Amino acid sequence: MTSVENSPLTRKLSAFVALSEVELAVLERLHQRRRTFVAGRDMVHQGQSAQAAYILSSGWVCSYKIQPDGTRQIVDFQVPGDFLGLRSILLRTSDHSFEPIVDIEAAEVLRVDLLDAFAQTPRLATAVLWAASRDEAMVVEHLVGIGRRDADARMAHFLLELGSRLALVCMGSKDGFDCPLTQYHLADTLGLSSVHVNRVLRQLRESGLVTFRDGHVTFHDYGRLVEFAEFDPTYLDQTGPLLK
Template sequence: MTTSCIIRHFEHYAELAGDDHDLLTSLEKSPQDYPRNTVIWNQGQQSEHFFTVQSGWACSYRNMEDGSRQVLDLYVPGDIIGLREFAFRRRVSNLMVVTDARLCPFPKYHLSEVFQSSRLLCNLFFLIAARDQAVLVERLINLGRRTAREKVAHFLLEMGHRLDKACMDVYDCNHLPLTQVLLADALGLSTVHLNRTLQELKQERLVSLGPDGTTLLDRDGLVEVAGFDPEYLQEDVDGMLKSLGKNVSPMV
C-alpha cells in the first residue's frame, strides 16, 4: 500500500494510472506530526498549501467577537484541507488538530499543473470540492432548522459516514474522539444543552459516552431521530468517470 497521503485519498474514488501517481507524488512534501490542540494556521495568514490528513482529526473554526468559537468543519483521515481557500491569498479560517495528527502538505500553486496534466485528477479535485460545499449547505440547514436532538444525531451520523470512507485508516469507524465543547461549538449549542441531549441519546442506547469522545451504537436509531439522508455525501463517481471516456474503474 502506498504511503502517499494524496494518492491514498484519491484512490478512495478511482484507480489511478502511473502518470497520475507520479504527478501527485511530485507535489507532496513529507508528512508532519502535530500534537493535539496544535494550531496549524490562523485566519489572515498567507495561504500557500493544502493538507491531506494521514491520521488523526482536525477542525477549522472562526473566533467570534464575544470570545466564542464556531467550528466550521471537521477533518478525518483521507480528507483534504484548504480547498475552499484556493481562490484566496489569505486564510479565511483557523485550523487546529483536535487529536495527535499527521498531515501532508502540498503547494497550492502547483494545482494548475495537476489541472493541465490530468483530466481525471482535475475532475476528482472538483468532485471533492463540491462534496465539501454540500457538507456546508447541510450544516447550515442543521444549524438553522433542526431541533437540538436532531442536530446532534444528524452531525454524529454525518461524521460516521465520513469515517466509513476512511475506515482503513482508523481504529473504530463508530468512534468520534471529540470533546463535548467542540461538538457544542460545531452545532451552535451550549455545552449544557449538548450534554443533556447526548445523555438522552445515551439513555436510549443510541450512543455511548466516555472521556475520549462519543461512540455510535445504533446508527439506524439515530437515522430515525435525525431523518438523516446521506445522499449529499455520495458523490457520483461513476458518472464523472463515464464523462471522461476513460477506462478507469471506481473503487469500492
C-alpha cells in the same frame, strides 16, 4: 507497492474514480512535503494569508471562526484523507483558522504543485474538485442543521455524518468509531452550550440510540438513529450510508 495506494486520500478518491498508475504517481508526488503539527496549536490563523493547503494523513483537525465577542463556531472537521485550506489558497486572506485536535501528520501542498498536478492529469483534477464539492455540500448540510433541526436531531445527524465520512477511509462502521472530540468541540460545532450538549448526549444514550464516551462513539441502533436524525446521505455522494 507505493504507500500512497493505501493512503486515506487515495481510498477516498477511489470512491469517485478508479485511479490509474500515472494518477497514483502524481498523487504520490503531492505527498512529498511531510509535516507534523501538535494538538491545540493553530496551523493557520484567520486573517493571515494562506500560502499552502494540506492533505491530512493522520489525526483530526477542526476549522473554525472566532467572533468578535469571543464565541467560536466550528465550521468543519478534517479527518484523514481530507484537504485542508484548499479554498483559501485562492482568496487573499484565510477567513478562518485551523486547529489540530490531536497531533497530526499532513502533506503540505503548494499552489503551484496543485496546479501542476491538475495540468498533468485532468481526471485527478476532477476527483479533487469532486472532494471539494463534497466538502462544500457538508458545510451546506451543517448550515441546514443549525438553522432547521433541534438540538437532538442535530447531534444525531452530526455523529452519523462523521461515521459515514470515516467509513469511507475505513476508520468507522455501522457499529461506531473512535472519536477524539470533547463535548466542547461538539458544542462549538452545533451552536449549543456545552451544558446542553451533555444533556443531549444523555438523552440519546438513554433512548438506546448512540453513546459518546471515552473517545468512542457507539451506534446502538443504526437504523433507528438514521430515522430519528432524518439522515439522508445523498449529499455525501457515496454509494450508501455506510459502505460495509
